[in-house]
Structure formats: C-alpha cells, structure tokens
Amino acid sequence: MTVTLADVAARARVSPATVSRVLNGNYPVAASTRERVLRAVDDLDYVLNGPASSLAAATSDLVGILVNDIADPFFGIMAGAAQTQIGGPGDGSGRAGGEKLAVICNTGGSPERELTYLTLLQRQRAAAVVLTGGAVEYPAHQAAMAAKLAKLADAGTRIVFCGRPPLPEGDALVAALAFDNRGGGRRLTEHLIALGHRRIGYVAGPPERTTTRHRLEGHREALRGAGLDTDPADEERLTVHGPYDRRSGYEATLEILRREPGVTAVVAANDTVALGACAAVRDQGLRIPQDISVAGFDDLPFSVDAVPALTTVRLPLFEAGARAGRLAMGKENPPPGGIATIAAELMIRGSTAPPRVG
Amino acid sequence: MTVTLADVAARARVSPATVSRVLNGNYPVAASTRERVLRAVDDLDYVLNGPASSLAAATSDLVGILVNDIADPFFGIMAGAAQTQIGGPGDGSGRAGGEKLAVICNTGGSPERELTYLTLLQRQRAAAVVLTGGAVEYPAHQAAMAAKLAKLADAGTRIVFCGRPPLPEGDALVAALAFDNRGGGRRLTEHLIALGHRRIGYVAGPPERTTTRHRLEGHREALRGAGLDTDPADEERLTVHGPYDRRSGYEATLEILRREPGVTAVVAANDTVALGACAAVRDQGLRIPQDISVAGFDDLPFSVDAVPALTTVRLPLFEAGARAGRLAMGKENPPPGGIATIAAELMIRGSTAPPRVG
DNA sequence: TCTCGTATAGAAAGCGCTTGCTACGGCTGT
DNA sequence: ACAGCCGTAGCAAGCGCTTTCTATACGAGA
Numbered sequence A, B: 001m002t003v004t005l006a007d008v009a010a011r012a013r014v015s016p017a018t019v020s021r022v023l024n025g026n027y028p029v030a031a032s033t034r035e036r037v038l039r040a041v042d043d044l045d046y047v048l049n050g051p052a053s054s055l056a057a058a059t060s061d062l063v064g065i066l067v068n069d070i071a072d073p074f075f076g077i078m079a080g081a082a083q084t085q086i087g088g089p090g091d092g093s094g095r096a097g098g099e100k101l102a103v104i105c106n107t108g109g110s111p112e113r114e115l116t117y118l119t120l121l122q123r124q125r126a127a128a129v130v131l132t133g134g135a136v137e138y139p140a141h142q143a144a145m146a147a148k149l150a151k152l153a154d155a156g157t158r159i160v161f162c163g164r165p166p167l168p169e170g171d172a173l174v175a176a177l178a179f180d181n182r183g184g185g186r187r188l189t190e191h192l193i194a195l196g197h198r199r200i201g202y203v204a205g206p207p208e209r210t211t212t213r214h215r216l217e218g219h220r221e222a223l224r225g226a227g228l229d230t231d232p233a234d235e236e237r238l239t240v241h242g243p244y245d246r247r248s249g250y251e252a253t254l255e256i257l258r259r260e261p262g263v264t265a266v267v268a269a270n271d272t273v274a275l276g277a278c279a280a281v282r283d284q285g286l287r288i289p290q291d292i293s294v295a296g297f298d299d300l301p302f303s304v305d306a307v308p309a310l311t312t313v314r315l316p317l318f319e320a321g322a323r324a325g326r327l328a329m330g331k332e333n334p335p336p337g338g339i340a341t342i343a344a345e346l347m348i349r350g351s352t353a354p355p356r357v358g
Numbered sequence C: 001t002c003t004c005g006t007a008t009a010g011a012a013a014g015c016g017c018t019t020g021c022t023a024c025g026g027c028t029g030t
Numbered sequence D: 001a002c003a004g005c006c007g008t009a010g011c012a013a014g015c016g017c018t019t020t021c022t023a024t025a026c027g028a029g030a
Helices: A005-012 A016-024 A031-044 A050-057 A073-086 A111-123 A139-154 A181-195 A210-225 A232-238 A246-259 A271-283 A301-305 A317-329 B005-012 B016-024 B031-044 B050-057 B073-086 B111-123 B139-154 B181-195 B210-225 B232-238 B246-259 B271-283 B301-305 B317-329
Strands: A062-067 A101-106 A128-132 A158-162 A175-179 A200-204 A239-241 A265-268 A293-295 A312-314 A339-342 A345-347 B062-067 B101-106 B128-132 B158-162 B175-179 B200-204 B239-241 B265-268 B293-295 B312-314 B339-342 B345-347
Touching: A005 A016, A005 A031, A016 A031, A050 B050, A062 A073, A062 A111, A073 A101, A073 A128, A073 A317, A073 B073, A073 B101, A101 A111, A101 B073, A101 B101, A111 A128, A111 A139, A111 B101, A128 A317, A139 A158, A158 A317, A175 A317, A181 A200, A181 A210, A181 A265, A181 A293, A181 A312, A181 A345, A200 A210, A200 A232, A200 A246, A200 A271, A232 A239, A232 A246, A239 A246, A246 A265, A246 A271, A246 B301, A265 A271, A271 A293, A271 A301, A271 B301, A301 B246, A301 B271, B005 B016, B005 B031, B016 B031, B062 B073, B062 B111, B073 B101, B073 B128, B073 B317, B101 B111, B111 B128, B111 B139, B128 B317, B139 B158, B158 B317, B175 B317, B181 B200, B181 B210, B181 B265, B181 B293, B181 B312, B181 B345, B200 B210, B200 B232, B200 B246, B200 B271, B232 B239, B232 B246, B239 B246, B246 B265, B246 B271, B265 B271, B271 B293, B271 B301
Parallel strands: A062 A101, A062 A128, A128 A158, A158 A175, A175 A339, A200 A239, A200 A265, A265 A293, B062 B101, B062 B128, B128 B158, B158 B175, B175 B339, B200 B239, B200 B265, B265 B293
Antiparallel strands: A312 A345, B312 B345
C-alpha cells in the first residue's frame, strides 16, 4: 500500500519518532541520522499523510481565501498575490516551515456560502482565513459572521480582511486592510466636477455591499462638496444599482441616459461595469469623452487598453493581497489598531474630458 | 476545549459511533435517535474535525484545481465553473455527500510548482485534481508529471485535464478535455486569408507550452493550405514569442511591425496579448482594422468591448470548467476513450477587415 | 575514577474519527 | 413456541502521525 512513516523508519533503521523529527526539523537530530532518513524518504518516495499529521499536531497547513467571484480579475489578482506569500511551493523559504496550501473559495457573493465555506475551513482547522472584497451588510449575516469568525479565531485560525472594512462588532481578527473606497469615489467625482460636469450618472453595484455604499457615498460627498445635487430624489434618479458586471453597466447606463438625457458623465462602480457603460454610450451614437465622459474604479489591467483609456481609481490589489497573505502567515505585524486603510489613486485618462459647452 | 464527537455522543446519550453514522448518513439510524443527535450537534455547535475524519476514513474532501495564473480570467472562469460543480456550499444537494472543498492552486506556469502542488495535494489525500490550461512540454517534466499523476491515481485521486491535452504516456486519468486550439487557430487564419491578407504577423505565447504550439500550428496549417509562406525563415520572421500578457503583445507587435512593415494583420496568441497588440498598432499611428487587422483567441468577456470589438476564437471556458468539475466529482461519465475535444468557434467582429488595396 | 550534564534516540500514549464486528430485542415463519 | 432475521446500537481496533517522557551514551568536571 502507501508508504508510511513507519516504513521509512524501518528502512532508515530508526524509530518513527526520529523520522517525524527529521521531517519537521524541530528537534535536534544527528546529521548522519538525518541523512539516512532523508535517503529513505527519497528511496521510498514517501509523502507525509496530511490528515494524520494535522490530527496529531492539531494544526493544519491550509489557508482559506474567500472571494466573491474568482472569474473577476479584481479578486483573481488579490487571491493570486496572497497565494504568493502563503507559500505553497516557492515561497522562497526552500522548504520547512511556511509550506502552506492556499484554498481559494468562491462564494459567488452569497452570504450563506460565505458562512458555509467558513465552516468548511473550520472543519479543516485552517491556519488562517483571508476574506476579500466587500461584505454584505445584512445585520443577521453580520452577526452570524462575527460569531463564526470568533469561533475560528479562538480555535487558533488567523483572520485577515483584505479590501473589506472591519465588522461593526469588535472582533478577534488579526488585521483588516480596507480600501479607501469613499475617498477614491470622492476624488473621482471631484475630478469630473472640476472638468465642468454637473449632471453625473452613477451606475452603482449591489446596494447591500459595503463597497457599493462607500463608493457611492464618496461620489455624493463630492457632489455636496460642490454644492450640487442636494436633492435626494434627484440623486436617486441618476443612480442605478446592479451587479458588478458588464451587462449591468450596459443596461444601467441606457436607463440613466433615458431618465436624464442631460447627463454629461457616467461614473461606474467598477471598471467592468464601466466597460458596459462605454458600450451603451457608443450604442447610443454618443462619443466618449466628447459627448459623455465615463469613469471606472479599480484600474484593472484591461482598463488602460480601453479606447479611450479609462479614467479610474487605482487600487493596489496585488500589494494588498500580498500583504494580506503575509499577515495571514504571521510574517508581518498587523497595523496599529489592526486596521489599515489602503489609499486609492485617481488615474486620469482619456475617457473623461470637459463636457461639451452648450 | 473544542467540542468532539464524544461530547455530542454524551449529550445525545448514544455512542460516538452512532453520532458518526448520523453525520455521514451511511448507516441506518432510527429517526428518533437521529433527531436527538442532530439536536445535540446543534446545541453544542459541533464542527467535525476534518483531519481526524480524513485520517480514519482514508479519504478527504479536498479537490485541487491547478491553474497557471488565477489573475487571468481565462483560468478564473474555468476554476470558478469547476468549483460550481465541486460543491463546497450550494451544490444543490442540500447537504451530505458531495460537500467538497475546492482548492485552487496557482502554479504561475512553473513546472516545479505544478509538481510541488501535486505533492501537497497528494499529502492531503485529495479526492480529485483538475489540471487546467496548457502544459509545459519539457520531456523531463512530462515524465515527472506522469509519474506523479500515476501515484495520485492509484492513491484513489481522480485526475481530470481541462483545456490540456493528455500526456503522451498512457496515464490513469479519468478524462481529458482538450480545446481544439489547432482547429481554432487554423480557422482564424483562414478567415484572415479569405479577407485577402497575405502577410500576417503572429504573436505567439511561450514556446514550451502545448497551447502555444497548437495555436501556432493551426495558423501555419492555414497558411500552407493557402499556399502562402512556405518558407520557414519567413515564418520565423513573422512570429514572435512571449508570455501570455498584454505587455508581451505590445512589444512583440512593435517588433513584427519593425521587421516587416508590410504586414496587414496580426494574430495574437490570446485576447490579452491582442489587447497589447492593438495598443501597439495604434501607437504606431495605424488604424484597426483599416490599416491592420488584429485577432485574438479565447473570447474573454472583455474582448467584445474592445474598440473595435475583437475578432477571436471562442472557447467555452465556463462549460468546460463545469464539465471538468463534474468529471472530478464522478457526477458525469468520462467521454469515450477518456478524451474529448472541445470545439472552438470563430467569432468574427470588427477588428478584422480586408487589407487596404495597394 | 565517579557523577552529571548534554545530545540524541526510542517507547508509547494519544489526536478524533470511522467501521467491522458483535449484541440485543422484537418479529416473522413454521 | 422456537429458530432465525432484521433493524439498531455499541465496542473497540485502528488510521498515521506528533510529542512527552524516558533511556542511553558520551565527554567533562571534580
């Protein structure tokens, strides 16, 4: 059958305990013995039994990464970056120690799935969990999450948020890296206002997500700051919610254009949505940016290649993901207070311009 | 400490064996007993110890999905689709049974990492492994892979290839879903030839990958079929290799334009590369498609939004990923012979047109 | 030379679960 | 009325590893 520790021990003429110690490198073993053991491991092509090891040691080398949609590069980039640090192979450290397996879990944005994945990870006694992206703000779900995370935390699992604000309830997480969605949203709209736009449509994400809310709040902050659009009904009319996908951007933009033909700019909740918005604008026979300016958020890799290149807000997704990975591995100290806000940088490109006069 | 099976058993006044059986639902238990146990589980907030369970049962509920680059939607889409079927939460089946945890492993395209991840999964006694995307064709690596996969297979792990041709050595895999890269590449170039193009540049991927080779072979098949470009030196001159990213597309295209100003079309190894190619063409002051036609491969979601919309070859990534997931779960029977070729469909859009006459 | 650290190796007790086998009570068949 | 079953439940032996505690051998200090 499969080779066990005992087989290796027999071949190396040592006890199983010694083999285990050689493999874990956490106990002094004479060089000659070590070598004998290593050769036996090699000869027999021995592979450690993970479950057995986890059981005995009461720890596992799994790290969970929860994402809303792995097909979306927004999450793909963060997850990939985190995995970079979490190790698996090639974390630089040659071998022992940080050799963890990153598990990327696709929640599809569903609160229940998020919870279920957390249970699955708890079951596996995961070493750490990284939660990425905006959270759903239903109170019941938030409470359930807080409870679940607390349980995970005191089972020894490290909890890291990446691009997600900390939960309202004080929780036992290692760290939260929150994107400055509000600030980014504000600066983006300020840019548009500075160009001279006055009637700006907004294609928002799903209303229940923190990301959506923060970006929208930033947008409205900018409007109010400029003394525009203080009428809530007006704001409502220029805002359309939908999922974070291209199609939603397309349809919502059509809707906005229909509701308010006077808009001179459309801000999208993210770059993918912005792409849909661009398509809609074009299909209406309008030019970007001459007739309508369009802006996105995230600065995904394809945004610079849009025609015209998309004005957007750059989020350092890779860096944030990598940092989250490091925090999850305990390779880096948490920021003071456990919370760090990650700056969002305005990227002005060709898709925004002053509105046509008249 | 943490709640164990024994605690639940005590509370439900049954033996641990009974609790285990209730939880696994693989043994008759009286309804009243089951209910008592379930209540105890609930009361105590019991979560099964995964490692212990895997150890005792000699199986685990992990399924590995290997991808080259999770930040690339090409892989993100397939991985997400596979995960859909693999379950985790919400595989439809309510609860017991197919509740597996999908582990997405990012190899970064590195052969060594691929192997190391396979070892990690072997260590975890994964229930199945899905390998996506093109493979590296170094003979040593292929042999190592074949050996590793064989070992996994006879440890009971199901092996599925998705978008990857089967290994040359006969192996014990459940199934291989191979994309018709060669046929797609051929049809794409045939389309260009039919439009009247005669000198066509080709921005290829890394030379050692099967995907690269097949697409390129398809391209050349088309050229030969039309009686063009039978001179190998000429072919070389019009082909530039590079990684599958935007930057490579940009630079390679510049290089091709420099080497051979007479090209009227550029075919890119995939859509991402094509985006870079478009940027390069534009930066040279040339128009797409009037001066130069550009084509991609994969039909990623953003391709239809490029301006002009990208002519490309559609690969049913989601469907293929989902099918691979089903095969991995044993929910679907393998195709006859274990190998299925997945058709690639030519998508003609605005980025290709007849060359300028003259 | 004798006693003690020090360095290294082994024995053995679990870790928490699964599962083959046994036990037991009530039904059925004759 | 008795043997034989069926339907349930419990017993207990592991699964393959980690780790505490103990044992041994060696060299050093007294």
